[in-house]
Amino acid sequence: MSGPFSDLTDTLFADKSVLSESYQPEEILERDEEIEAFSHALQDVLFGREPENIFLYGKAGLGKTAVTKYMMSELQSEVFEREEVDDLHVHEINCNGKTLFMVVRRLVNELLPADASPFPKRGLGTGDAFDELYAQLDRIGGTHLIVFDEIDHLDDVDTLLYELPRARSNGHITESLVGIVGISNNYTFRQSLSAKVKDTLMETEISFSPYDAGELRTILHDRADRAFVDGACDESAIAKAAALSAQDMGNARQAIDLLRVGAEVAERDGDETVTDDHIEDARTLVQRGRLRNKIRDQTEHAQYILETIAKLEERNEVPARSKEIQEGYERVAEAYGATPLTTLKSIQDHLSDLHMLGFLVRHERNKGLSGGQYYEYELDLDPMIVLETREEIVQAAD
Ligand SMILES: Nc1ncnc2c1ncn2[C@@H]1O[C@H](COP(=O)(O)OP(=O)(O)O)[C@@H](O)[C@H]1O
Ligand SMILES: [Mg+2]
Structure with a gap:
């Protein structure tokens, strides 16, 4: 019997999810300096001290979210290994499209005991949400690291960054320690903050610079090895995707997208290997996709x-x-x-x-x-x- 699927017997992919947006790499490549600075800034957690507040800057696709997730999970394991260290709780929130109230409410709901009813959507204000947050932090105790990703999207960043880092010195919490990790795609974010926040808050700043073609090749190689069956991806296709993305902001997300879409084009055409021609075709498709997202925003x-x-x-x-x-x-x-x-x-x-x-x-x-x-x-x-x-x-x- 032949049906619409009967010709589809071969695939170039061994594990396509490796090229997807949600894939978290086990290993971070080409970011040794940033990782070093990050771990230095996080070391207080291992010694029971109040964590430093950390800010990451850099354009989209430069590995800020991936590096942060990696650091949080490595720190968790280290804390787990060391018996004498207090529990560590990591909370990650993406601020894009959210108000301060929504963000604090989300945090509260994450911290509430499983059988508690969620913090109400209406009727109470941001101040009430902060009070509940402090109560929950102290109830749980230990160290809390709160990651605010895409924090430049938040409406009232000043309040958040004024309140939270001072929670302990202002006596709102006594049984727990809190540290903030803020991530911004926008270099001007810092300038937009009020002076009183700027002066005291940004203890460690780590800036992410664009990847060059060589660095992108290393990242793509590692992905390609996991994503494709042997021999399904030409060396020159990887070099091409790396070169195109290096020219255009050095964005690793774009480089990975080019490789994935290039491979989809190759499969569609029934080809056995991904070549630079496929990457060239993918370029137009990826650009269209990015424009669509921009319109949606x-x-x-x-x-x-x-x-x-x-x-x-x-x-x-x-x-x-x-x-x-x-x-x-x-x-x-x-x-x-x-x-x-x-x-x-x-x-x-x-x-x-x-x-x-x-x-x-x-x-x-x-x-x-x-x-x-x-x-x-x-x-x-x-x-x-x-x-x-x-x-x-x-x-x-x-
Ligand atoms: N140094 C790296 N090593 C491995 N993968 C990386 C690296 N930098 C970025 N990536 C991958 O590129 C994509 C974009 O990175 P991401 O951390 O989301 O960027 P940002 O948060 O800066 O916009 C993700 O799929 C991520 O896994
Ligand atoms: Mg990100």
């Missing part, structure tokens, strides 16, 4: 504006002025049952943000001697990507 109204401009492009009505975009935007927003933003200024602000984020090209125009200056906009990406992504989002929401 925009607010609802920013997405309506992008959709409006994509539609104008399809009708060859670009570049367009903000007034024209506003008219189209109102129709788009209403079609989705949303109330459009009313002022031209708010549309212009969105346009200027979208330009800064690289979605739009902006042309400056002058209206001769009499008139002032104005801008016209068009997309800096294929309008089909915008329209398809919007379609997906709308369908998923139904």
Whole structure:
């Protein structure tokens, strides 16, 4: 019998999960200095002292999350080995898309005994959540390391970073020790903090620099060995994926994505090895995927504006002025049952943000001697990507 699956007998992958986003490598390569600085900063935990607060900086895909998970698990094992050391509790929270209240509430719920009812979503405030957090920390005792990943996304970082590191000196906790590990993709994060937080908080800062092509090759080699069956991946494919990613921010996530997608292309074409041509094809696909994610990250109204401009492009009505975009935007927003933003200024602000984020090209125009200056906009990406992504989002929401 032959069916749609009967031809699918061979695969290039020995373990494809090794190339997935959620895979945590057992070994961290090419980050010896960062690991050294990190372990130095964490050593207080082994001696029953209050932990230092640690901040990690660096662009996306440079190993900040992976290194932190590795360090936490190594420290846990070390604490476990040493009988005299107090218990260590590690809590990891990603702050992207969360408010301070949501983050503290999440922590509280993680710490509450299994049979306790969760901290209420409504009715109580952030101050109440902090009080409950302190009560739970002391109930459990020992040392708590709290990892705030993508902390630059949090609305009220100042309060968090003012409160938590002082919990002990302010007498909110007496039976436990707390340390913070903050991770930020954004180098300007530090400048955005208030002076009183900046001065006392950032005890150790570790900055992650982009990987060069050689370092990326080492990382990819290690993954490829685990991910592919023998001989299924050309040396030159690895070199190509490393070189492309090194040129573009030195991002290890991107390099791994290129390898995975390149292998998917090779399988689809029925080829027995992944070659540099497959990586070249993967490049376009990976870029599209990244753009889609970037569009998804925009607010609802920013997405309506992008959709409006994509539609104008399809009708060859670009570049367009903000007034024209506003008219189209109102129709788009209403079609989705949303109330459009009313002022031209708010549309212009969105346009200027979208330009800064690289979605739009902006042309400056002058209206001769009499008139002032104005801008016209068009997309800096294929309008089909915008329209398809919007379609997906709308369908998923139904
Ligand atoms: N030094 C490294 N050794 C092994 N894998 C790494 C290394 N750096 C990054 N990776 C892998 O690259 C991807 C992105 O790393 P991640 O830690 O998520 O980056 P960041 O948190 O800085 O955005 C993950 O799959 C991670 O496992
Ligand atoms: Mg990360």
